[in-house]
Amino acid sequence: MAAGNVHAVNVEERIRELADQVVVLRDAYYRGSPLVADAEYDAVEDELRGLIADNPELTPDPNPLDQVGAPAVLHAPVRHSRPMLSLEKSTTPEQVEAFFARFPGQPVVVMPKLDGLSLALVYENGRLARAVTRGDGTTGDDVTPLVRALTAGVPARIDAPGRVEVRGEAVMLRSTFAAYNAAHADKPLINPRNAAAGTLRAKDPATVAGRDLFFFAFDLDTSDADSAAADLEQGLSTLGFSVADMRHCTDAAAAQEVITTIETQRDQLDYDLDGAVLRLADRVAYGAAGTRSNSPRGALAYKFAAEERTTVLKAVVWDVGKTGKIAPVAHLEPVFVGGTTVTRATLANQEVIKARGIRIGDVVLVRRAGDVIPFVAGVLDESQRTGAEEEIVPPVTCPSCGQALVEQGNSRELFCVNVACPAQTVRRLIHWASRAAADIDAIGQVWIERLAEAGLLENPSDFYTLTKEQLLEFDRVGEVSATRMIDSIATSRAVGLRRALIGLAIPMASEGTATRLCRAGFGSLEEVADAGEERLVAVEDIGPKVAASLTEHLTRLRPELERLRERGVSLDVREEDLPPVVSSDAPLAGKTVVVTGAINDPRSGEKVARPTFQRLCEQAGATTATSVSTNTDYLITGADVGASKLTKAEKLGVEVVDQSEIWQQLIAAKIV
Numbered sequence: 001m002a003a004g005n006v007h008a009v010n011v012e013e014r015i016r017e018l019a020d021q022v023v024v025l026r027d028a029y030y031r032g033s034p035l036v037a038d039a040e041y042d043a044v045e046d047e048l049r050g051l052i053a054d055n056p057e058l059t060p061d062p063n064p065l066d067q068v069g070a071p072a073v074l075h076a077p078v079r080h081s082r083p084m085l086s087l088e089k090s091t092t093p094e095q096v097e098a099f100f101a102r103f104p105g106q107p108v109v110v111m112p113k114l115d116g117l118s119l120a121l122v123y124e125n126g127r128l129a130r131a132v133t134r135g136d137g138t139t140g141d142d143v144t145p146l147v148r149a150l151t152a153g154v155p156a157r158i159d160a161p162g163r164v165e166v167r168g169e170a171v172m173l174r175s176t177f178a179a180y181n182a183a184h185a186d187k188p189l190i191n192p193r194n195a196a197a198g199t200l201r202a203k204d205p206a207t208v209a210g211r212d213l214f215f216f217a218f219d220l221d222t223s224d225a226d227s228a229a230a231d232l233e234q235g236l237s238t239l240g241f242s243v244a245d246m247r248h249c250t251d252a253a254a255a256q257e258v259i260t261t262i263e264t265q266r267d268q269l270d271y272d273l274d275g276a277v278l279r280l281a282d283r284v285a286y287g288a289a290g291t292r293s294n295s296p297r298g299a300l301a302y303k304f305a306a307e308e309r310t311t312v313l314k315a316v317v318w319d320v321g322k323t324g325k326i327a328p329v330a331h332l333e334p335v336f337v338g339g340t341t342v343t344r345a346t347l348a349n350q351e352v353i354k355a356r357g358i359r360i361g362d363v364v365l366v367r368r369a370g371d372v373i374p375f376v377a378g379v380l381d382e383s384q385r386t387g388a389e390e391e392i393v394p395p396v397t398c399p400s401c402g403q404a405l406v407e408q409g410n411s412r413e414l415f416c417v418n419v420a421c422p423a424q425t426v427r428r429l430i431h432w433a434s435r436a437a438a439d440i441d442a443i444g445q446v447w448i449e450r451l452a453e454a455g456l457l458e459n460p461s462d463f464y465t466l467t468k469e470q471l472l473e474f475d476r477v478g479e480v481s482a483t484r485m486i487d488s489i490a491t492s493r494a495v496g497l498r499r500a501l502i503g504l505a506i507p508m509a510s511e512g513t514a515t516r517l518c519r520a521g522f523g524s525l526e527e528v529a530d531a532g533e534e535r536l537v538a539v540e541d542i543g544p545k546v547a548a549s550l551t552e553h554l555t556r557l558r559p560e561l562e563r564l565r566e567r568g569v570s571l572d573v574r575e576e577d578l579p580p581v582v583s584s585d586a587p588l589a590g591k592t593v594v595v596t597g598a599i600n601d602p603r604s605g606e607k608v609a610r611p612t613f614q615r616l617c618e619q620a621g622a623t624t625a626t627s628v629s630t631n632t633d634y635l636i637t638g639a640d641v642g643a644s645k646l647t648k649a650e651k652l653g654v655e656v657v658d659q660s661e662i663w664q665q666l667i668a669a670k671i672v
Ligand SMILES: NC(=O)c1ccc[n+]([C@@H]2O[C@H](COP(=O)([O-])OP(=O)(O)OC[C@H]3O[C@@H](n4cnc5c(N)ncnc54)[C@H](O)[C@@H]3O)[C@@H](O)[C@H]2O)c1
Pocket: 025, 026, 029, 034, 035, 036, 037, 038, 039, 041, 042, 068, 069, 085, 086, 087, 088, 111, 112, 113, 114, 115, 116, 117, 118, 119, 134, 168, 169, 218, 244, 274, 277, 301
């Protein structure tokens, strides 16, 4: 038999196999229970597309790649005025260049490819008439009541005559997703996209209460051509929509730069995105470019690395933390996700493991998005189980010291309360030496473990009795490294109140707590230990639980504080931990501000780091906060501000102030 024939038969079979897989995977996905991660589904599509391109005569009929993925059931079908399509995908700069080459001279907007579900909002004479899902692209589901109840960013009225159709993406913000899962450990959502789709599939809005969504607009169609601007972004924002973050570009190089910016800023955004979208900025030009079987010609998607992948859960190790919390850590078959290779992920606590039904040996979905540590989001396809999977059994005694564990809170978190627990001892020593605390940078984790094992370290104060001679007795320690270690310890004696408090790892006391105590006028760690709960709760943002924990643990640590003092360690407040001296005519006195966007000094044009600018605002009398709340007076905006922060400010009635205005005040007050 000729080799060519074997090949042909195999290719034909493979194409059929892949096409069948696409149908099955899409069906499960659009029913709300995906069987694989998106990246794995995309790989199936890519292989199929590649084989069909090389063997056009073997194109399956029907070809699933020419269809828009559709949900199985439609409750209230509505036909779209024009099809809602998929997007052509690209992954290389050459493909971006080819897109620009197709439309010479046309300006293009580049925006995030939001990961939610698309919606069409139809307005008739200024009133929201219908909100419809994409469905199979031709016919979608009418989800108006759910959208009205749960989706922010969908105005009930707009100022435009006739029929106006606005399309965009309904997403669950990452902050909403995290808050919802924290409050519903027994019913966690798997990821924001699935959560958004599931929410708008609900039959009864009551069952999805708290699952708030946000609508970002990216498409506009008007019956009356003159009723909105030709520029897409301008048209949408004039009508009052939160527009997907669009940047105008006139050539491929500029677009590529924006794509890179979106990808690098991805972790700081409050929504999931799986790529960037390029699209003709002019609405008439976009319409005139027309469509292919399932995608518009005037747009192109650029795909980013996946933030979710599936892999095998090999084992679960219960890890003892510095406060005695015993947390389940997933050991995984290495997997590339969120830009790095992940081998460990958190499983949160025993309630979450139970709710997600995870077993050892399962193929699990791992999610690493934003600055959140990787976590195991669940098991997608239970039919892959072989029967050899094992239950995850929480320990009843401490894996380090053997003492019986205690359970705390609704999530039944496990704690070892033995203050002499060796694992906790080592964790606490490592924490004391870490950058945010004493910063003993010449002694790494491995050395701390070794020194603790040798009986030389038990408490942080023991660092300060170590001698060069003791260190030289260890293998592979020479004169140079021993001297470096001792010098590094000596430098750390200046640690001071704020960082020493961080270093002592008191349960519930955060870095913010330490900062606030310094600013509230506490002069030393002993003063905090002696203050009593009443004086502590008087400090802004310190509640009764934190105050009780501080008092209890600092009382217990009293002898340790004495030892630290005796060994020359400063526990007094440091200049840098105090609020800046504010002059009487400070322009921002008494104001609470949030800074967002890119900050530049208008005099030099140079970029200014956000913490530096915040410090300047503080010197002008302001208190800085990280997120907009009802307490915020001003949202100070730099360049490229995301729509979600602005909308939130608007909702809460917070005044939005451009950075230029603040710079003028800083300059006038001679702060800069
Ligand atoms: N896990 C699975 O088993 C599985 C199965 C099927 C599909 N999927 C996933 O679903 C997607 C399928 O592709 P698709 O056709 O639904 O969408 P697509 O990736 O082709 O993109 C089209 C969609 O992008 C959205 N979008 C977001 N931001 C946009 C913007 N700024 N401008 C225009 N559109 C924007 C719109 O909702 C639009 O419908 C892929 O991400 C795929 O991985 C996964």
